[in-house]
Amino acid sequence: MQKIAAVIGTTGVGKSQLGVELCKALRGQVINADSMQVYKGLDIISNKMPAIERQGVPHHLMDFLDPEKEYNVTDFERDAALCIDKLTSEQQLPVVVGGTNYYIQSLIWQNTLSKSESPRRSPSPERYSEFDNVLTSELYAQLCKVDPVMANKWNPSDRRKIIRSLKIFHDTGKPQGEIIKEQQEQLKRHGLPAKYKSLIFWLYADPVKLNPRLDERVDKMIETGLFDEIQELRKRVVDGSVRLPGQDLEKYQRGLWQAIGYKEFDSYFTALEANNSTSSDLDKIRQECTERMKAATRRYAKRQVQWIRNKLLPTVRNSNGDVQVYLLDATNLDVWDSSVRDKAIEIATAFQSNDTMPAPVELSEVAASMLSVPPDAQDTHSRVLNWKKYTCPICRTEKGEEAVLNGEMEWQQHLKSRWHRKSTKHQKLVKERLRPLQEGSTPSAS
Ligand SMILES: [Zn+2]
Known part of the structure; x- marks a missing residue:
């Protein structure tokens, strides 16, 4: 060598x-x-x-x-x-x-991981024009069906990444999440x-x-x-x-x-x-x-x-x-x-x-x-496979929908955000206002 x-x-x-x-x-x-x-x-x-x-x-x-x-x-x-x-x-x-x-x-x-993660096949752009006029939400729904692992990883509005994962599925016939799982197993066996x-x-x-x-x-x-x-x-x-x-x-x-x-x-x-x-x-x-x-x-x-x-x-x-x-x-x-x-x-x-x-x-x-491994460091494979989306139990978006945060980092940022602090404060106020009513209407056990 x-x-x-x-x-x-x-x-x-x-x-x-x-x-x-x-x-x-x-x-x-x-x-x-x-x-x-x-x-x-x-x-x-x-x-x-x-x-x-x-x-x-x-x-x-x-x-x-x-x-x-x-x-x-x-x-x-x-x-x-x-x-x-x-x-x-x-x-x-x-x-x-x-x-x-x-x-x-x-x-x-x-084989650096980043390379093998996006297998490059012969590009055939005409085959992908089918994505051009499709709404991102529909593409995301497609991805949820064929590749739930990657759908879980991407933000539902991230059109570019959604299309990339769909292309990999179309090119290889395998969901990208499946490919990553196989790579991880190979890595465990052979380094x-x-x-x-x-x-x-x-x-x-x-x-x-x-x-x-x-x-x-x-x-x-x-x-x-x-x-x-x-x-x-x-x-x-x-x-x-x-x-x-x-x-x-x-x-x-x-x-x-x-x-x-x-x-x-x-x-x-x-x-x-x-x-x-x-x-x-x-x-x-x-x-x-x-x-x-x-x-x-x-x-x-x-x-x-x-x-x-x-x-x-x-x-x-x-x-x-x-x-x-x-x-x-x-x-x-x-x-x-x-x-x-x-x-x-x-x-x-x-x-x-x-x-x-x-x-x-x-x-x-x-x-x-x-040189010690940072406690939250994960290899690329595990990071994708263990990805988590968080739903905040308190916050609601302007449209009244649940607040979904994509990944640990977004979630931690959200917990510190003004939006979240405001909702928390608001919820506390509401509770405080309700308490006297509840105490008054509930007979005390003692
Ligand atoms: Zn929140």
């Missing part, structure tokens, strides 16, 4: 640096796993490590694609696998570095085999310390030329060499449009291009956009950690020991060398020479707590 190392973690935590340090110590080369850094140019908006800091370590799958092109996870999987073959044959350690978590997941595991013997370093920093660092980084990006890159992109949109995503919302999550910064500064550049705002107005808009970009960066970092804990760690646990995750604490940059670099090199050296490696939870207290 070929061996690879990987460095994952949130944006701005030092992944690129550790990647280079590992390569220098271990005869390795970097394979980029960041969906933005595959593009040529756009160095600032995509957070590319400056060439000089790469210290001569080759970086593959970086800086090679024209911004007009789209690059997806299947492309990455294919290109990275070729790269790993080549490096392995040259006795170089492939070090996969990047923040696009699902790239790394789909590289390491044969989820990994394609590579993998050593993953998760670089982690306490958000309290990380967030100011992320804010500073946004300011630095602006100082060093972020706006030039955004303007260059906008020019390309105007002259038609790149197309803005269409109506399809999912498209915003593809290509370079998902780079944090482009969307966030839209109102600033629109005002600038219209050329009819005072400079103090422009300043104000720029400030707002900067704040928006900082907030988006923090949210992204938070999502990346959630993804590692809720998706990656449970998958690692099913991998029959071929994948190991070590958390390294990068909260305090003053002790980077001892708490990150040296530890990583030591572990990776043992990994390469098949020596005994330390237990991941023994590395630090942070490691012990972050």
Whole structure:
């Protein structure tokens, strides 16, 4: 089995640096796993490590694609696998570095769950035009009949997901809920085999310390030329060499449009291009956009950690020991060398020479707590199969219908909502008003 190392973690935590340090110590080369850094140019908006800091370590799958092109996870999987073959044959350690978590997941595991969940058959759109003029409520009723598991999972008004499940039933002749059940059983029996013997370093920093660092980084990006890159992109949109995503919302999550910064500064550049705002107005808009970009960066970092804990760690646990995750604490940059670099090199050296490696939870207290499974974490299969809809016994919708909440999270949010608190208060008042009457009319037993 070929061996690879990987460095994952949130944006701005030092992944690129550790990647280079590992390569220098271990005869390795970097394979980029960041969906933005595959593009040529756009160095600032995509957070590319400056060439000089790469210290001569080759970086593959970086800086090679024209911004007009789209690059997806299947492309990455294919290109990275070729790269790993080549490096392995040259006795170089492939070090996969990047923040696009699902790239790394789909590289390491044969059948990532998300992929097998929506089996892709040959698309035959004409067959589905039958859905076009059907009311969502009727489609939902159809789904309830053929696939009660998925009907229970989806919101009755979520037309897109209802149609997707119906399509799977039409394509495979099997309800999607049934397919998920079979996958779950297979997973229980065989685990989820990994394609590579993998050593993953998760670089982690306490958000309290990380967030100011992320804010500073946004300011630095602006100082060093972020706006030039955004303007260059906008020019390309105007002259038609790149197309803005269409109506399809999912498209915003593809290509370079998902780079944090482009969307966030839209109102600033629109005002600038219209050329009819005072400079103090422009300043104000720029400030707002900067704040928006900082907030988006923090949210992204938070999502990346959630993804590692809720998706990656449970998958690692099913991998029959071929994948190991070590958390390294990068909260305090003053002790980077001892708490990150040296530890990583030591572990990776043992990994390469098949020596005994330390237990991941023994590395630090942070490691012990972050590597534990969150109590409410469930694998994707169980989450669908155990899905629950809740009916609030107190609240009624405006139409006087029962309030149905889809899933635990919605239910918990509902319990804290103003709507629910108002209904509860109202119910209490009604009860209080009724009590004297009831007490008066019911003869006391004593
Ligand atoms: Zn309620």
